[in-house]
Amino acid sequence: MAVENSSGAKIRIRQVSKVFKTRNREVQALQDINLDIQRNEFITFVGASGCGKSTLLRSIGGLEQHSRGEILLDGRAVTGPGIDRAMVFQHYSLYPWLNVMQNIKFCRQLKVVSDTVKTDGDIEVASGRADALLNLMGLSAFHQAYPNQLSGGMQQRVAIARALMPKPEILLMDEPFGALDAQTREVMHDLIRHVHRLEKSTILFVTHDVEEAIYLGGRVVLMAPRPGRIDTIYDVPLPAERNQDMKLSAEFLTLKREILARIRETSGMSTDLELLEQLTRTQPAAL
Amino acid sequence: MSAHQPLPEPQAATQPARQSWWVIRGELSRGAIWGLAAAGLILPLLVWWAYTAAGLANPMFMPGPDAVLARVGRWWSDEGLLADIGISVYRVMTGFLLSALFALPLGLYIGTYRPVQAFLEPLTDFIRYMPAVAFIPLVMLWVGIDESSKVLIIFIGTFFQMVLMVAEDVRRVPMAQIEAAQTMGASRSEIVKLVILPSARPALLDTLRITCGWAWTYLVVAELVAANSGLGYAILKAQRYMQTDKIFAGIILIGVIGLLTDQAFRWLGRAAFPWLKR
Ligand SMILES: Nc1ncnc2c1ncn2[C@@H]1O[C@H](COP(=O)(O)OP(=O)(O)OP(=O)(O)O)[C@@H](O)[C@H]1O
Ligand SMILES: [Mg+2]
Numbered sequence: 001m002a003v004e005n006s007s008g009a010k011i012r013i014r015q016v017s018k019v020f021k022t023r024n025r026e027v028q029a030l031q032d033i034n035l036d037i038q039r040n041e042f043i044t045f046v047g048a049s050g051c052g053k054s055t056l057l058r059s060i061g062g063l064e065q066h067s068r069g070e071i072l073l074d075g076r077a078v079t080g081p082g083i084d085r086a087m088v089f090q091h092y093s094l095y096p097w098l099n100v101m102q103n104i105k106f107c108r109q110l111k112v113v114s115d116t117v118k119t120d121g122d123i124e125v126a127s128g129r130a131d132a133l134l135n136l137m138g139l140s141a142f143h144q145a146y147p148n149q150l151s152g153g154m155q156q157r158v159a160i161a162r163a164l165m166p167k168p169e170i171l172l173m174d175e176p177f178g179a180l181d182a183q184t185r186e187v188m189h190d191l192i193r194h195v196h197r198l199e200k201s202t203i204l205f206v207t208h209d210v211e212e213a214i215y216l217g218g219r220v221v222l223m224a225p226r227p228g229r230i231d232t233i234y235d236v237p238l239p240a241e242r243n244q245d246m247k248l249s250a251e252f253l254t255l256k257r258e259i260l261a262r263i264r265e266t267s268g269m270s271t272d273l274e275l276l277e278q279l280t281r282t283q284p285a286a287l
Numbered sequence: 288m289s290a291h292q293p294l295p296e297p298q299a300a301t302q303p304a305r306q307s308w309w310v311i312r313g314e315l316s317r318g319a320i321w322g323l324a325a326a327g328l329i330l331p332l333l334v335w336w337a338y339t340a341a342g343l344a345n346p347m348f349m350p351g352p353d354a355v356l357a358r359v360g361r362w363w364s365d366e367g368l369l370a371d372i373g374i375s376v377y378r379v380m381t382g383f384l385l386s387a388l389f390a391l392p393l394g395l396y397i398g399t400y401r402p403v404q405a406f407l408e409p410l411t412d413f414i415r416y417m418p419a420v421a422f423i424p425l426v427m428l429w430v431g432i433d434e435s436s437k438v439l440i441i442f443i444g445t446f447f448q449m450v451l452m453v454a455e456d457v458r459r460v461p462m463a464q465i466e467a468a469q470t471m472g473a474s475r476s477e478i479v480k481l482v483i484l485p486s487a488r489p490a491l492l493d494t495l496r497i498t499c500g501w502a503w504t505y506l507v508v509a510e511l512v513a514a515n516s517g518l519g520y521a522i523l524k525a526q527r528y529m530q531t532d533k534i535f536a537g538i539i540l541i542g543v544i545g546l547l548t549d550q551a552f553r554w555l556g557r558a559a560f561p562w563l564k565r
Contacts, residue, residue, distance in 0.1 A: 063466055083472035093463035097485050097562050109481055112472035146562040159467075166471060 009036035010202050011060065011170065016069035018055055018228075028227035029055040030066065035221065035230060037204065042196050044205045044217030046259065048267030052228025053206040054174050060204065061087045061172050073170070083112050086163035090175040092155045094147040100158050101143040105130050107166045133161040136195070153184035160192070164199065171195075173205045177212070186244060189215055193242060210259050214252060215242060222259060224266035231266050234259060350532040355539065358532040362521075368540075375506060375517040376544070378434070382441025383502040386449055387495060394453025399479060404454065411450050419444035419505060423512050437509040437517075444505035449498045456490035457483060489560050496552035503545050 018030040029052045037043055045053045058064040060071055062081035071078040073085075081087075094103050107113045108126060116122070134140050137157040147155055156176055163171060173192075177185045193216065196203050207213050213220045214236055224231040237251045246252055308315070315323075332352060338344060339351030346354065362368040396403045397411075422443050430436045460483050468482045510519025518537050525533035557564075 061470055063469065081466075081469040081472070085470060087466070087470040089463050089467070091461075091463055093461070093467040095464060095482070095486070097488070097560070099562075106468075106481075107471040110468075110471060110473050110477055112474075148562065162467075163470075172470075 008038070010039040010041070010074065011035075011037040011204075012070075012072040012075075013037075013056075013060075014070050014072070016056075016059065016066050016071060018052070018059060018064065018066045018068075030059070031227035031229045033069070033228075033230055035233075037202060040196075040200050040202055041219070042193075042203045042205070042217055043219045043221060044207060044213035045221045045223060046207060046210055046213045046263065047223030047231070048225050048263055049208070050228075051223040051225035051266075053223055055228065056223075057087075057172050057174050057204060057206055060170075061085050063087070083107075083166050084168055085170040085172060086166065086168035087172045088156070088159050088163050088174070088176045090178045092147065092152070092159060094155055094159055094162070096147050099144050099146050100139055100150070101130065101134065103147065103158055104133060104161045104165055106162055113166055129167075130165060133164055136198075137161045137191070151184075153180050153188065156180065156188065157191070160195070164195065164201075167199070169201060171201050171203045173203065175207055176205075178207070185212070190244075192216065210256055210263070211247060214238075214255055214259070215247060220255075220259060222262055222266070226268070232262060346531075347529070348531055350535060354532045355535045358530075358536045359540070362533065362536060366521075371516065371518050371521050372540070372544070375510065375519065375541075378437045378509070378517065379441060379499075379502045379506045382438045382506070383445060383499055385438065386442050386446040386498070386502070390446055390449035390453055391491070394450045395457055395479070395483070397450065398454035398457025399483060408451070408454070411447050415447040415451065420508050423509070427513055432513045436513055437506065440509040440513075441502050441505045444508075445498045445502050448501065449494065452494040452498070453491060456487045456494055459490060460486040489556060489563060492552065492556050492559070496549060496556075499548055499552065500545055503541060507541065 013033050013035040016030055016033040017028070020027040020029050033056060045056070047053055055064060059066045060078065062078050062085065095106065098106065105126075131140075134143055137160065139154065139157060139161070142150065142154065147158065150158070156179075160176070177188050180188065189212065192203070192205075195201070205213075205216055207216075210220075217236055218240075220234045220236060221230055222232045222234065223229065234255060236255065238246055238249075307313070308319075336352050339346070339349060339354075350358075359368070362371075393407070397407055398404070419440065423440060426436050426439050426443075430439060464482050464486055465478055468478050473481065506517070507519040507522070510517040511523050514520040518541055522534050522537040525531075525537065
């Protein structure tokens with residue numbers, strides 16, 4: 001929609017479909033998804049439960065094999081997970097046997113990363129980055145704490161720092177703040193926008209919270225279920241610099257209302273509501 | 288505008304917050320835990336002592352705790368208790384360690400790779416249900432009644448169970464932990480070494496603790512049938528000479544050794560995995 005010049009796109013998704021085959025049925029989790037995402041874009045995904053948001057994100061991350069179509073990163077097809085794409089999950093995937101600092105530095109034990117670190121200078125830079133991330137996340141006092149000694153918000157900040165450590169070009173986030181309370185979430189929103197500016201990364205962010213999607217995203221992709229597909233892509237009419245007050249602006253609220261209404265229409269919930277009304281109408285007679 | 292209401296004066300607590308023992312999964316002070324544990328161990332001992340001291344039991348069939356204790360003393364000084372314990376512990380440990388040596392890598396592969404699981408798990412499951420005790424005649428035919436037969440029986444009794452439990456421990460490693468490493472570019476061997484193994488370690492230690500207990504059961508079976516030394520053999524010989532006090536002593540000693548091993552494993556777990564406690 002907003003993107004015409006797709007030749008420079010960081011991520012190109014072409015006719016991607018995904019079918020899950022279970023014992024007695026097939027689920028069309030994604031059907032003919034087409035989307036171009038620009039370098040350094042912050043794009044958010046919303047939609048009713050089961051519309052394939054996680055599946056799409058995991059396919060881009062290389063954790064899921066799509067059935068048809070292609071996903072191109074800088075023109076190269078995704079064949080599996082890679083160091084260029086980091087992923088943050090809803091459920092804390094930290095390593096409980098490692099403390100905060102060891103979790104953040106986890107990737108440095110891996111061959112793909114250690115191969116790039118050769119001289120003492122490189123090591124120093126890497127260590128500096130770990131410290132900087134720790135500070136950025138406001139965790140410097142907790143570098144020796146174990147994950148189960150931290151609150152949910154702190155754990156998720158460690159997970160983000162760990163994901164950022166190898167300088168990924170693309171950050172894939174699947175409802176990363178879903179389990180956090182509203183206040184912590186606001187803090188995290190500004191933090192992740194700060195990271196986006198600082199690291200110049202391309203961020204794909206899945207959420208079921210429309211307000212979150214608008215506040216964070218430059219574009220909001222609305223997906224619809226059965227079969228999982230892209231329904232509408234909204235451009236967010238807010239300046240690149242965001243602040244919490246904007247959530248009360250007319251543009252914000254209009255877009256929020258529009259998206260919410262569209263989710264309701266596409267989710268099949270409206271028929272449920274009709275059914276409910278029918279039930280309440282017929283109940284007195286039945287009794 | 289909302290006016291600030293003055294806070295009510297803090298009142299002296301009239302009664303301490305009620306503490307109930309019967310909270311579902313509630314906490315208990317260390318003192319209370321030790322006290323209850325001691326009571327739970329001493330109470331049956333007291334009942335046993337009272338029953339025999341009152342002369343309600345024929346000492347021929349049921350000696351009192353004092354008689355059993357005296358027998359332990361004599362066993363120690365005259366009848367080579369230490370040697371009996373030594374050889375039994377040696378057999379258990381050899382069989383158990385041998386079992387672990389093969390079960391750990393095999394279980395790791397079954398739990399990590401589907402093809403290995405599909406290939407080996409049904410077979411392991413099948414053999415697991417064959418009673419290890421029933422293998423004794425076969426083992427005696429094949430390897431005779433020297434040390435290796437006892438070790439082999441313990442091995443048969445624990446190995447197949449251990450493989451399946453290790454595989455299950457490995458499968459329980461959360462997929463999110465594995466995928467997090469994958470998205471950082473970890474290779475297969477790196478995931479096994481840096482994620483699966485460390486993540487499963489506490490569960491693996493628990494599996495070892497439980498199977499070590501089973502190893503003792505199979506030791507006694509092996510020694511009852513095919514040995515001329517060890518605690519199990521001593522129990523069998525005591526039966527021949529109607530030394531009920533020695534039977535009691537042997538059974539209780541095995542219990543004590545088992546309890547100590549168990550505690551050692553638990554202590555090891557607490558020392559090695561400090562990150563488990565909050
Ligand atoms: N491993 C799987 N096996 C079978 N079906 C699956 C699997 N993963 C997802 N699905 C199905 O694919 C569809 C899309 O799932 P997905 O998790 O991508 O939805 P989602 O949009 O992330 O939903 P939510 O908002 O609830 O997280 C659903 O109908 C789901 O049941
Ligand atoms: Mg999802």
